[in-house]
Amino acid sequence: MTYQVVCQETDLEPGEVEQVTINGMDLAIARDSDGSWHALSDLCTHGNVSLSDGDVEDGGIECWKHGSIFDLRTGKPRQLPAIHPVTVYALKLESGNVLVDTNSPLN
Numbered sequence: 001m002t003y004q005v006v007c008q009e010t011d012l013e014p015g016e017v018e019q020v021t022i023n024g025m026d027l028a029i030a031r032d033s034d035g036s037w038h039a040l041s042d043l044c045t046h047g048n049v050s051l052s053d054g055d056v057e058d059g060g061i062e063c064w065k066h067g068s069i070f071d072l073r074t075g076k077p078r079q080l081p082a083i084h085p086v087t088v089y090a091l092k093l094e095s096g097n098v099l100v101d102t103n104s105p106l107n
């Protein structure tokens, strides 16, 4: 596994999400309402829009365009219109840094 720093722990409060670009990939770095951290592909699988412009709450990120909610841990959509999962990546916290491994998708 090759983890790379994508942001700092102080960058996001619970319920917030931001877009980062690493190795040419756009990722949504999300902090759930319970404080847990998650890294997903930033592109909604239903349309070409950025999930990091949506809302994060209760284990999911909601696409702002048509309302599909993707599970932050599995990437699977919980409701239509999206039917395909987004890719989820391993994330860890270390010395105040948020690190993601884009070489080993979790799903």
Ligand code: FES
Pocket: 044, 045, 046, 047, 048, 049, 063, 064, 065, 066, 067, 068, 081, 082
């Ligand atoms: S573009 Fe995301 S649900 Fe349609």
